Amino acid sequence: MSEENGSGYKGKTLQAITKAKIEIGDRIRVAQGEKVYEGILIPRSEYADEEHIVIKLKNGYNVGVALAPETRIEKIGEGAKPAFAALTLPAENEKLPKVVIISTGGTIASRVDYRTGAVRPALTASDLYSVVPELSSTARIDAQILYSLFSENVTPKHWTEIAEKVAQEINKGAEGVVLTHGTDTMGYTAAALSFALQNLPVPVILVGSQRSADRPSSDAPTNLIGAVTAAAYAPFAEVVLAFHESPSDTAIVLHRGTKVRKCHTSRRDTFRSVNASPLGKVENQKIVMLTEGFRKRSKSSKLVLKPEFDEKVGLMKFHPGMDPKVLQWYLDNDYKGLILEGTGLGHVSKYLHDGLRTAAKKNVVVGMTSQCIWGRVNMNVYYSGRDLLSLGVIPLEDMFAETALVKLMWIFGQTRDVEEAKILLRKNLMGEFCSRTLLDRVGDS
Amino acid sequence: MSEENGSGYKGKTLQAITKAKIEIGDRIRVAQGEKVYEGILIPRSEYADEEHIVIKLKNGYNVGVALAPETRIEKIGEGAKPAFAALTLPAENEKLPKVVIISTGGTIASRVDYRTGAVRPALTASDLYSVVPELSSTARIDAQILYSLFSENVTPKHWTEIAEKVAQEINKGAEGVVLTHGTDTMGYTAAALSFALQNLPVPVILVGSQRSADRPSSDAPTNLIGAVTAAAYAPFAEVVLAFHESPSDTAIVLHRGTKVRKCHTSRRDTFRSVNASPLGKVENQKIVMLTEGFRKRSKSSKLVLKPEFDEKVGLMKFHPGMDPKVLQWYLDNDYKGLILEGTGLGHVSKYLHDGLRTAAKKNVVVGMTSQCIWGRVNMNVYYSGRDLLSLGVIPLEDMFAETALVKLMWIFGQTRDVEEAKILLRKNLMGEFCSRTLLDRVGDS
Numbered sequence: 001m002s003e004e005n006g007s008g009y010k011g012k013t014l015q016a017i018t019k020a021k022i023e024i025g026d027r028i029r030v031a032q033g034e035k036v037y038e039g040i041l042i043p044r045s046e047y048a049d050e051e052h053i054v055i056k057l058k059n060g061y062n063v064g065v066a067l068a069p070e071t072r073i074e075k076i077g078e079g080a081k082p083a084f085a086a087l088t089l090p091a092e093n094e095k096l097p098k099v100v101i102i103s104t105g106g107t108i109a110s111r112v113d114y115r116t117g118a119v120r121p122a123l124t125a126s127d128l129y130s131v132v133p134e135l136s137s138t139a140r141i142d143a144q145i146l147y148s149l150f151s152e153n154v155t156p157k158h159w160t161e162i163a164e165k166v167a168q169e170i171n172k173g174a175e176g177v178v179l180t181h182g183t184d185t186m187g188y189t190a191a192a193l194s195f196a197l198q199n200l201p202v203p204v205i206l207v208g209s210q211r212s213a214d215r216p217s218s219d220a221p222t223n224l225i226g227a228v229t230a231a232a233y234a235p236f237a238e239v240v241l242a243f244h245e246s247p248s249d250t251a252i253v254l255h256r257g258t259k260v261r262k263c264h265t266s267r268r269d270t271f272r273s274v275n276a277s278p279l280g281k282v283e284n285q286k287i288v289m290l291t292e293g294f295r296k297r298s299k300s301s302k303l304v305l306k307p308e309f310d311e312k313v314g315l316m317k318f319h320p321g322m323d324p325k326v327l328q329w330y331l332d333n334d335y336k337g338l339i340l341e342g343t344g345l346g347h348v349s350k351y352l353h354d355g356l357r358t359a360a361k362k363n364v365v366v367g368m369t370s371q372c373i374w375g376r377v378n379m380n381v382y383y384s385g386r387d388l389l390s391l392g393v394i395p396l397e398d399m400f401a402e403t404a405l406v407k408l409m410w411i412f413g414q415t416r417d418v419e420e421a422k423i424l425l426r427k428n429l430m431g432e433f434c435s436r437t438l439l440d441r442v443g444d445s
Numbered sequence: 446m447s448e449e450n451g452s453g454y455k456g457k458t459l460q461a462i463t464k465a466k467i468e469i470g471d472r473i474r475v476a477q478g479e480k481v482y483e484g485i486l487i488p489r490s491e492y493a494d495e496e497h498i499v500i501k502l503k504n505g506y507n508v509g510v511a512l513a514p515e516t517r518i519e520k521i522g523e524g525a526k527p528a529f530a531a532l533t534l535p536a537e538n539e540k541l542p543k544v545v546i547i548s549t550g551g552t553i554a555s556r557v558d559y560r561t562g563a564v565r566p567a568l569t570a571s572d573l574y575s576v577v578p579e580l581s582s583t584a585r586i587d588a589q590i591l592y593s594l595f596s597e598n599v600t601p602k603h604w605t606e607i608a609e610k611v612a613q614e615i616n617k618g619a620e621g622v623v624l625t626h627g628t629d630t631m632g633y634t635a636a637a638l639s640f641a642l643q644n645l646p647v648p649v650i651l652v653g654s655q656r657s658a659d660r661p662s663s664d665a666p667t668n669l670i671g672a673v674t675a676a677a678y679a680p681f682a683e684v685v686l687a688f689h690e691s692p693s694d695t696a697i698v699l700h701r702g703t704k705v706r707k708c709h710t711s712r713r714d715t716f717r718s719v720n721a722s723p724l725g726k727v728e729n730q731k732i733v734m735l736t737e738g739f740r741k742r743s744k745s746s747k748l749v750l751k752p753e754f755d756e757k758v759g760l761m762k763f764h765p766g767m768d769p770k771v772l773q774w775y776l777d778n779d780y781k782g783l784i785l786e787g788t789g790l791g792h793v794s795k796y797l798h799d800g801l802r803t804a805a806k807k808n809v810v811v812g813m814t815s816q817c818i819w820g821r822v823n824m825n826v827y828y829s830g831r832d833l834l835s836l837g838v839i840p841l842e843d844m845f846a847e848t849a850l851v852k853l854m855w856i857f858g859q860t861r862d863v864e865e866a867k868i869l870l871r872k873n874l875m876g877e878f879c880s881r882t883l884l885d886r887v888g889d890s
Contacts (some may be wrong), residue, residue, distance in 0.1 A: 043828075049835075062825065150829045152792040184788035188765050265790050265820025311766040317786070319850055320633050321601045321756040329774050342630035347597040347711050365509045365620070373818075377711030380507065384595050386489070405764055 004251035004253035008044030013053050013067055020073045021335065030055060030065050037063055049287030051128040060224060072352070091401045092120040092140050097175040097232040097287070099127065099139040102165060102333060104189075105149040106182030108209040132221045138197055138285075139176070139232040142169075150231060151182025151189070151208075156309035163307035166204055170303055176202050176231025178224075182210040183262060183270065190257035192309065193239045194430040200237040201301035205230050207242045210268055219244055219268045226252025226282040235285050236294040237301065238431075240279055244268040247324040251283040258403050258432035261373070271423065274373060275398040276434050291432075302442045308413030310336060316372060330364070337365040337408040337421070340393070341401040346370055346377035349386045353391060360392040363418045365426055367394045369401040394425055407432060416430045451491030458498050458512055465518045472522030475500060475510050479635040482508055483521065498718075542677040544584040546573065547610060549603070549634075550594040551627030553654040553665045578690045583730075584621070584677040587614075596627025596634070596653075596845075601754035601854055604634060608641035608752035611649055615661060615748055621647050621676025628653040628715065633685060636851040637703035637754065638684045639875040645682040646746035650675050651702070652687045655713055664689055664713045671697025673726040673746065679732050681739040682746065683776070684722055684780040685875075689713040696728040703848050703877035706818070719818060721842040721879050753858030757780040760817060760850045763793040771802035775809070782853040782866070786846040791815055792820035792829045798836060805837040808863045810838045812853060812870055813849050814846040839870055842878045852877060 009017060017437040022028055022041055030037045030053065039055035042062065050330040053073070065071070074123060125143045129136055147158065166177050180236055181189055190206050197204060207227035209220035227242040230252075234240075237255035246269050253269075259276040280289040314330045316322075330338055338359065342348045346368040359366050368388065370377050379385030389395070396404050411424045448816035467473055469484055475482045479848045484500035487507065496520070497509040510516070549859065552780050570588045571845060574581055591610055592603065611622050623648070626634055635651050642649060652672035659723055672687040675697075677683075684702035698714075703828040704721040725734040759775045761767075763785060784806065788792045804811050813833065815822050821843040826831030841849050 006842065023849075044831075066584075114552075148661075150792070150827065152763070152788050152829060153794045153796075154765055155794075155796075159765075160631075182789075184792055191731050202720070230547055262789065262817050265815050265817045265822065268818075268822065308767070314765075315762055315764050315767075316761045317760055317846075318597070319753070319760050319847065319853060320599055320630050323756070323778075325778070326759075326774070329771070331768070333768075343597050344627075344707065347595070347629055349600075350600045351598075351600075370710050372707050372710045372715065374708055375715075377710065377714065382595065384597060390494075402764065409766060419472075 009050075009053070011050030013050055016067060016071075016073055017053065018038050020075055020420060022073065022075045022363070026075050028055065029074050029076050031072045032065065032068060032070065037065060039063070041269075047389075064228060070197050071140065079274050083304050093137075094140075096138070098170040099141055099228055099231045100174040100178045101141060101143045101178045101180065101228070102145045102162070102169070103143070103145045103180045104151070104154070104162065104182070106151055106186075106208045107212050108180045108207065108224065118285045126222075128214050132226055132371070134221075135228055136223065138228050142174075143229070151181065151185040154182070154189060155313060156192070158162075159192035159196065160307040162189065163193055163305060164201060164392050165200055166197060167219045167303055167305040167307075170202060170204075170370045172296075174202065176228075176229045176234070177204045179204065179206045181206050183210060186263050187260050187271070187404055188240055188406055190241045190290050191403045191432075193405060194257035194432075195410040196305065198240060198304040199301050200239070200295065200303055201298055203234045203297065204239045204244050205234075205254075206240070210270060219249075222249050222250060224386075225285075226254075226366050228289060229282050229285060230254055230280075233345060234280070235289065235297055237297040238279065238295050241271055242282070243271040245281055251281045253281045254279045256431050258399075258407075259434075261400060261402065274400055275375070276431075287316055295416050296364060302362050306410075306414060309406075309409040310412035311336040311409060311411060313339070313405060313409045315339050315341065315401060317401070318352075320349075322352070324351050324355050327352055327359070331355065331362055331367065332357055335364060336418075337367070339396075339401055339404045339408060341371045342368050342377075343371060345381055345385060346379045346388070346395055347382065348388065350384070350387070353387065356388070356391045356393060362374060364380060365408065365418060365421050365425065366392065366395070367396045367404050369399060369400070369404050373400050394422060396425070398431050403432055450658075452497075453849070454498070456513030458495055459637055461512060461516075462498065462704065465520055467518065467520045471520050473500065473591075474519050474521050475515060476517045477510065477515065478636060481511060484508070494605065497543075501550060503548050527800065532695065534673050534684070534816055538582075539585075540887075541583070541585050543618065543620040543674045544621045544623060544625045544673055545588060545614040546585055546588045548590045548625045549592045549596075549607065549627070551596050551625060551631075551653045552657050553625045553652065553669065559747050559748060559752070560591055569791050573669075579666075579670055580673055583673050585805065586673070587619075594627065595692070596629040596631060597636060599627070599630050601637070601756050604641065604754055605752040606755070608638055611638065611642060611749055612750040613649060614646070615649075617695070619647065621679070622649045622672075623672045623676045624649065626651050626652045626653050628655060628660060631714070632658070632705050633690060633847055633851055635684055635686045635700075635705055636848045636877075637855065639702035639877075640754045640852060640855040641750065641754075642684060643749040643751060645684070645708060645748060646675050646743055646748050647682050647770060648679045648742065649684045650687050650699075653710060655715060662808050664694075667694050668697060671699075671728075674727050674730060675725075675732060679725070680742055682726060682742040683724065685770035686716055687727070687803055688716040690726055696726045698723045698726045699707050700722040700724065701876050703844075703852075703875050704879075706845060706847065718821070719845055720875075751855070751859060752853040754851075755781060755857035756854060758784070758788065758854045759855060760784050760846060762846070763788060763797075765794075767794070767797070769796050772797055775802055776807055780809060781857045781863075782812070782843075783851045784853060786816045788816060789837075790820075790826055791824045791833070791840055792827070794835070797834070798832065801833070801836045801838060810839070810853065810866050811837065812818075812841045812849050814841050814844060814849050816846070825886065837863070841870070844877050850879055 039057040205227040211218045245251040245253035264270040484502040651670040656663045688697040690698035709715040
């Protein structure tokens with residue numbers, strides 16, 4: 001899904017398609033000597049060259065054709081109109097719970113774009129019912145579009161606005177909220193909302209998809225049904241991420257927002273609960289809880305909104321040969337906090353000790369996580385860990401780096417008091433620490 | 446294992462233990478009111494305070510006791526001498542292959558330190574036979590100490606020296622080399638040696654342990670036997686990392702050096718082959734190959750040593766709220782290359798586009814990997830990926846960030862020609878790319 005509206009064509013390729021009266025989404029034929037390509041003209045990146053036009057072939061692949069003097073381009077069909085099947089909205093069943101779906105973008109909202117490149121999140125209520133008719137028997141849906149963002153462009157400022165919007169809908173009576181989101185940074189947003197939305201009365205479910213809804217293999221409909229079912233009926237009131245449990249369509253698993261991480265570039269079950277059991281799952285339209293330790297849904301709970309984040313928190317992934325001046329840069333630029341992604345049980349090289357001593361003097365809060373991802377930091381085992389403890393580095397238990405980063409950004413959105421920040425960082429606020437590693441398996445949830 | 450020799454005690458704690466004639470490793474009793482602790486005095490970090498003395502209790506845990514005026518300290522036994530069981534070296538069986546074990550440090554070499562804090566890698570041949578007597582019937586062992594390093598302090602300069610040392614031993618006739626190494630950065634070193642030692646005639650096996658050899662639950666002996674067996678008899682001639690396949694003692698799995706990553710802070714089977722099948726395993730003293738695609742052991746191969754690395758290569762793990770000035774810092778400091786650990790299929794936010802445009806202008810080579818770790822980068826699926834391709838970012842397929850970083854450091858150790866560097870970065874040199882994802886499971890090997 002693009003955030004731009006232009007076709008991206010310019011110079012001679014723009015001239016050629018304009019001359020042939022071709023628009024984005026039209027079916028075209030491009031002939032070059034003996035080679036002939038037929039397909040749909042799709043838009044180009046704003047940084048693309050002027051030489052190539054890009055066609056989506058029938059088999060779904062894109063091909064770029066370099067324009068040569070002998071190239072012939074013709075239009076052979078109109079672009080498919082970006083409309084969904086005509087549909088009479090189902091009569092609302094007042095007995096069903098009211099679920100608000102808020103779209104922020106991502107593949108799950110990219111139904112039309114896949115064919116034409118146009119920006120059109122499929123998230124009016126009627127569009128949704130057209131894609132997933134089952135929803136009308138699950139909940140009364142109110143669908144709203146907040147953003148149309150690639151999730152890699154989501155920033156802490158968006159987290160604040162999303163939290164405010166969710167709070168608004170809950171205060172207006174939503175019995176559950178579903179947030180559609182690009183999968184790339186959905187784990188970060190899930191952690192951010194976990195800290196920003198406290199004392200929740202109802203569930204907040206983030207959902208996305210790895211393939212767009214108009215592809216036969218799409219995971220969008222099953223993920224969405226699972227998310228809406230959880231929002232409407234789950235017994236918990238937490239921020240949770242709903243996604244396929246396995247590559248098949250059997251169950252949608254519900255991961256706690258502070259413990260979930262994207263662990264595969266393309267699989268349907270890319271999200272994993274790391275160092276924790278998932279909260280539950282949706283199977284055969286029923287919710288099965290997998291742990292007893294969760295915050296209960298309760299109408300009498302009064303939501304506490306704490307939506308501020310401070311971006312002056314950095315993430316440093318340690319590696320052999322890392323220049324200590326990288327650390328110095330953060331100190332010179334008035335960062336308030338730093339999350340280290342160290343090795344093993346929570347180590348970095350001795351070459352960083354001087355920088356960490358300066359950090360402590362400048363009251364920069366430094367937390368340690370492990371690039372192993374799975375397992376728990378323990379800085380008491382080796383001298384090198386104890387050295388780091390002496391230098392004021394705070395061990396962050398079984399919390400992985402991404403959640404630690406979000407938490408520290410959130411902490412400095414709440415307080416400027418360094419000692420209070422350290423106390424909050426060590427405290428288990430929203431299930432970000434597990435008292436023991438419940439599921440001690442790497443990768444598998 | 447410490448790199449320092451001092452006890453770490455100073456001020457009043459040093460006075461107290463000196464007065465009581467207690468040395469590191471002695472058994473002591475500390476009484477404070479009703480509380481009495483008995484155990485072994487262990488050394489402290491050089492940055493530790495002057496208030497606490499630290500005792501290793503019988504149960505293996507360390508306890509720190511704050512010195513108060515009423516604290517009484519007494520010595521109740523001499524420190525265990527850092528000597529192994531007396532042993533007559535086994536007569537060498539000339540029919541057995543000659544394996545050279547080179548120690549660089551790490552937990553596997555920390556037998557004595559665990560009790561006394563002294564630096565004494567357990568790696569003379571007689572020490573090894575004392576810990577693992579089985580070795581004498583497997584190979585003729587020549588054990589040498591190169592370093593005593595915590596592996597988080599290993600730098601690219603050490604990679605160069607290790608590669609040179611391994612090459613020297615192979616050229617002198619070793620039929621297999623075992624390298625003991627701390628586990629924290631052993632994956633990085635395995636990748637580094639994979640690129641530095643080309644056209645190998647014999648196997649080079651890295652091995653470590655998660656627990657020191659004198660603990661009953663240690664994985665050191667089984668890992669070491671597996672590594673020596675592979676070095677002596679494996680049909681391949683590659684750089685491989687040997688470690689437990691599962692938490693039990695059944696098999697030692699052999700991971701290709703460019704595809705192996707530490708994925709758990711404390712488990713015995715912490716190392717995983719990522720986006721690849723392991724090369725093989727050692728089970729019941731036999732080597733079982735798990736893939737046919739490997740470089741064969743061959744006496745006639747002439748080792749090609751390319752040990753140079755250039756540290757002017759950075760690693761940037763992208764996250765929401767990342768300041769584009771971090772990227773600018775690398776450009777201002779004359780970095781030659783940069784590995785991005787992007788989101789999903791290989792994305793970073795549009796806020797980094799300006800910096801990446803500058804990078805391209807300055808001839809900085811930028812490669813893209815995914816923080817998902819598992820799966821393959823594909824920057825043709827979304828506009829944002831295509832934008833990055835237009836900006837010259839090189840997609841690094843299924844190679845994870847750590848190996849990509851090591852590879853680019855190695856490339857700039859071989860050439861200063863940017864175009865040649867880009868060609869090398871895209872080329873599958875040492876199995877760092879898999880043509881398809883053989884094992885598409887997250888975490889589990």
